[in-house]
Amino acid sequence: MPLLELKQINHFFGGLQAVHNFNLTIEPGELIGLIGPNGAGKTTIFNLVSGFYKPTQGDILFHEKSIIHLKPHQVTSLGLARTFQNIRMWNSMTVLENLCISQHYRMGYSFMDAIFSTKTYHEHEKAVVKRAMEILESLELSEAAGEYPKNLPYGLQRRVEIGRALTIKPSLLLLDEPAAGMNPSDIDRLIELIQWIREQFHLTIWLIEHQMKVVMSLCERLCVLDFGQIIAEGSPSDIKNNPRVIKAYLGDEEADDDAEN
Amino acid sequence: MRHYLSLIVYLAICLLIIVIFQQNWLNAYIQIVMMFIGINIMLSSSLNLINGYMGEFSCGHAGFMAVGAYTASLLNMGLFTTSSIFGRSLFIGPQYSVFLFPVTLIIAGFCAALVGLLVAVPSFRTRGDYLAIITLAVNYIVKSSIENIQEIGGARGFMGMRQVVNAMNNVINIPWLMIWILAFAGTSIIALKRFVGSTYGKGVIAIRDDEIAAEIMSVNTQRVKLIAFMLSSGIAGIAGGLFAHVIGYINPGTFTIMKSTEIMVMVYLGGMGSLSGSVLSAVLFTVMLEFLRPLQLFKWVLIPLLLIILMLFRPEGLMGNRELSDVFPGLRRFFPSKEY
Known part of the structure; x- marks a missing residue:
């Protein structure tokens, strides 16, 4: 049973077609990459899946149920979490508070409980903080709990953002360019982290990435997007040798690739 | 015991x-100023929920007050x-006003909260x-x-509340109005503090920091906005x-x-997203207004010049x-924080 199915997705921004007949099926447990040149429509696809945009045409099935009519927070509550290309934390609150708020959808109390400080309120609040601390501990971030995210080094901010996504108890995690702006040693740690959370939390991961090192060492399957259309799909080694991909995307980066491999 | 220290002090x-x-140790003028301070505390702290914590810019708070x-x-x-307007009092005598006065205030708050929907619903989209x-x-x-x-009364206004x-x-001859002002001001501060202190209420701050992230990372932004606007306008209505x-x-x-601006000045004077700032500035501003009379x-x-300098x-x-x-x-011992 596929975890996520995108069927014949077309998306327009006014007259511009950002996504063209996009089809993809993700099986549980996969680690799949989406690559493509800038402006190919990768982030648009993530925004469509997370419910931020409604596709002009087509259907998206998560656990075999259509999610295109749901609001973003409802999609999240089904177990579909994501991170953002440019880290989007709530910077006026501490790391711990950030990880608590992301559990907002399963807050089992109403605002009245909070105002009257009822028993339900305290129970749920405790559970939320406990969950957040568990995640922070497992990611070795418990020392950062009281810090403000913007004061953390960039690599840690990424870790915190991934932690925030994990509080949702996701079955599918979308990572939008997790390695963007990182130095090589950060990237190595990120690769380890992604492999580790995948096993630890039994995740299916779908990631967008420009860093060939990340894509090639992590992904089992790759999907190459150009002008909103899939131009190639397959294992990393197939993709590397695909002439269409080289032409569209890797062509101008061949030298870099050789250096990395 | 420590838990209730701040309440006991209050x-x-x-x-x-x-x-x-x-x-009557203070003259009637100072008494009225003190009542205004209480009312202004309610107004500024409730507006702070919108302008400070949620980061929206509401400049119509006087409407809810009206x-x-x-x-x-x-x-x-x-x-x-x-x-002269309503004729004889409806079915109950004046003596029941003692019990029903706070009830009418709460009803007034509900009506103001309903008018708050006029702002809350558009806020989903803009x-x-x-x-x-x-x-x-x-x-x-x-x-x-x-x-x-x-x-x-139309533009001429409406009077007779003294009765x-x-x-x-x-x-019972006790200062009823001041009692109710103290009670409602205290309650609304506690309610607002608990609301923004709860993880549910912190959704409001998440909307201010990054609305897109809030929406995608599981905050039901529409409901949170609805509650925030209705809570804020409801308290303004009671005030x-x-x-x-x-x-x-x-x-x-x-x-x-003009009145809305006054409330806004209090919020900005006190500090965005600070309830104690709102209380402090409501006191300062009301007293200052009287001194500048x-x-x-x-x-x-x-x-306004002071505002520019600020x-x-x-x-x-x-x-x-x-x-x-x-x-x-040092004040922390009056406000014990939650420990989980």
Whole structure:
């Protein structure tokens, strides 16, 4: 049973077609990459899946149920979490508070409980903080709990953002360019982290990435997007040798690739 | 015991104020100023939820105050007094006003919260400058509607709330208005503090910091906005109801953009996203207004000038996103924090 199915997705921004007949099926447990040149429509696809945009045409099935009519927070509550290309934390609150708020959808109390400080309120609040601390501990971030995210080094901010996504108890995690702006040693740690959370939390991961090192060492399957259309799909080694991909995307980066491999 | 320390301190202060009022140790003028301070605390802290914590720009707070003021006054006049507008008091005598006065205030708060929907629903789709214009429009809608209902006095205004206060004093002669102001101001501060202190209420702050992230990372932004706007306008409505009874006369001209601006100045003076800042600035601002009274209209030159200076040299306000207990850690023992 596929975890996520995108069927014949077309998306327009006014007259511009950002996504063209996009089809993809993700099986549980996969680690799949989406690559493509800038402006190919990768982030648009993530925004469509997370419910931020409604596709002009087509259907998206998560656990075999259509999610295109749901609001973003409802999609999240089904177990579909994501991170953002440019880290989007709530910077006026501490790391711990950030990880608590992301559990907002399963807050089992109403605002009245909070105002009257009822028993339900305290129970749920405790559970939320406990969950957040568990995640922070497992990611070795418990020392950062009281810090403000913007004061953390960039690599840690990424870790915190991934932690925030994990509080949702996701079955599918979308990572939008997790390695963007990182130095090589950060990237190595990120690769380890992604492999580790995948096993630890039994995740299916779908990631967008420009860093060939990340894509090639992590992904089992790759999907190459150009002008909103899939131009190639397959294992990393197939993709590397695909002439269409080289032409569209890797062509101008061949030298870099050789250096990395 | 420690848990309730701040509450006990507050109740002691309340008791002291009530005794002072009862014994008439202060003259009537200072008594009224103190009542205004209480009302302004409610207004500024409730607006702080929107302008400070949620980061929207609401400049129509006086509109909600007007709804509350008129609802409470009409209910009280209709129920407890014999007046030219409503004829004889409806089915219950003036003596019941003692118990029903707070009930009418809460009803007034509900009505104001319903009018708050006029802002809350558009806020789902717009924000920032556009929402500010909507709040301004709501302020005008409320003011103009009241002006055009001749049955409640239209632009001439509406008076007689003194009779309600007198009716309460006839039953037991204690300073009822001050008691209710203290009670409602205390309750609304506690309610707001608990709301923004809860993870649920922190959704409001998440919307301010990054609305897109809030929406995608599981915050039901529409519901959170709805609650925030209704809570804020509801408290403003209760404050309006109390205001009407302190002054004893209301007219639509009281609740214009001028009044909204006054409330906004208090919020910005105190600091965005700081409840203790709002309380502090409400006290400071009300007292300052009274001290500047000899300047007459020139105070409206001086106060905006102060605002310009404030924005230039301390744009975050007196407290700026911090609470009093952050500035003076010694105060923490009065406000024990949650430990989970």
